Amino acid sequence: MNALFLEPLDVLYLRGNKLFGDAGSHGEALMPPWPSLAAGALRSRLMAAGATLENLSDFRLTLFGLARQSTAHASLEPLWPLPADVVVNSDDLNGATYLRPQPLPAGLSSSYPLAQLPTLCADTPAKPVGGLWLNGAGIAAWLAGQAIVPAHLVRSSQLWQLDSRLGIALDTEKRSAADGMIYTSEAVALQANVGFIAAYAGHEQALQEGDLVRLGGDGRAARLQSGQLILPATDWARIEREGRFRLILTTPGIFAAGWQPEGVPGQLVAASVSRADTISGWDLVTQQPKPAQRIAPSGSVYWYQLSDKLAELEKLQQLADNGLAINDPMRRAEGFNHCRIAPWAQEN
Template identity: 45%
Template sequence: MAEYRYIEPQDVLFFRGNRLFGEPGNAGAALMPPWPSVFAGALRSAMLSAAGADPAQLRSGELPAPLDTVLGTPEEPGTFTLTGVTLARRQSSGTAEPLHPLPADLSVERDEATGECAVHRLTPQPLPAGVASSQPLERLPVLRRSDRGKPAAGYWLTHSGWQRYCQGEPPPAEALVHRSAIWSSDPRLGIALKPEQRTAAESQLYTTEGIRLCEGYGFLAAIAGSDPTSLPKQATLRLGGDGRGAFMSAVAAPVETSPEPAAIEAEGRLRIVLTTPGIFPGGWQLPGLDANGLWHYPGGRARLVAAAVPRGQVISGWDLAHHRPKPAQRAAPAGTVYWLEALEGGLKPLRKLAESGLWGMTPENEDPARRAEGFNRFAIANA
């Protein structure tokens, strides 16, 4: 059973991605939301600190019990697994409400006359006869737009809106939260240093983008496989670039509403939605997908008929245990949606797969370190 921690930043945060800068006028853009590995590293570092251990003991496999079982080694991670992380806002009751990235099959339109927003769903449609396309699947997600609406970006879903979405209903406009209400950009000016003298280098000013979360907003992380004595209930984390401070506290699990299983079982149709970036051998394609469009997974299979995939990401990071960069890997972003039909084996195998993530379905689809960091997680939704 997962434990939940609310993480509230105490300072401006620097979440660096893979957009490097170096030419005059370039700036280091922040990655928001950050990769789940950022939080996995911060949490594991806090566990090491609470036990009085250090990364050298992690590398050598000499951690004290029970931390040795929980964290393992960099080559063979232990039971610790980040099962999810998202933005959240603190409630007056002391709980934390998750905020979810807008799934790729939803579009927000703003009426220019009234200023009101509406949420529309993309629906898979077969290609018209005679139309050629590089699309490898049999259907394309199509949006039926109104004449009055104009596309609007930057919205997140409240948890109640996400629950309605997973049940197959379009969320109402009241379930939208614009990112400007959650965080703002805070650019910081810096100057390069000469490594030998540690003095300022001439003509080498640069700008990096910081993230300042609005009051009452933070992050919610779900952790499985930790010993009750190894994960602190409260702690100050070093989060993101430069190790800025963030306060962590234990919170109750959010209330979850499952999709309607009867409809999925009867119709054999459903969607799966990535809740964290997916690192797959075939790029955006689900691991276990064959050349005929059949997706095979332990205990069942289904036909993949359509997919809505935002622009791909490149995941990397810094390996603190070995003091080296992690390999760069392409990933399908959180919010990617896959439509499945002709479900065989029922929902039980899929629910079991959702507990462990999209891992281990092919020999290439296995990375214990990335699994522990929380990648390849998904949710099941009614079609």
């Protein structure tokens, strides 16, 4: 599919919604950022080219994520945070293990609300390695339920570095530094050929190659480039044959039930959901804060069993194309609730 590559030309200030402004505050960077970062940047650029709020009413971000650009600038390689059903506990990145949904043994009970518990079956206990991402080959392996090997994994340090910046608040009356108002913030310095991919629908006007957009705090510049993104196909025949599937959030999910998606066909039997986060933001149109909402982070994984394969499979394919149900049209336009479907992983 055709996609836009957003190539940062400077460090980026990518912050979440944590309070920031007291003396000694530290502003942490948020990686990956929310998809609203790209939605706002693209809509602002379209409006700068003549679009209006009225003809942007059907705008919808259909793709967002981190990516690497080939040296020939012709193809784009998507990058995913390590899915929540994969655990790597070796520093050499060998022995990646899939979580396996299993019923609790007789005599055990917990507050876990689903029928099966995602279980790590490993030979030796160890602390999981953090800061890992799947490259394009790793994404294809995960979607096929195949083993994840070191060649599929990328450390976050290979994609970006954090650059701590020191700031001093200004006293507007004295026009000098304010007493005791020193703070630090983290800037994200992406490596060469690393940036963000995005695609949108609902607006006919195409952005031009080389257009500049503003990303994150301080409106740091990023250059738009078009590229070909090859996404592995879902093995629908295998899902139909086995009667079960996994669902992964590729952008954060906003659900009425908190962590649990609505409108997904089949029976939810297990889930591995990373720690919840909260999104907010500022609405430039109404000049007021956006409502704070709890989200299930991208990379969260859900296991389902199908009952009526043919009817549910058709609905499932529509969800994969259009995203999960979301009641807030503003957040839908910003690209939340996108997902991919895959068969259950093969036995280790």
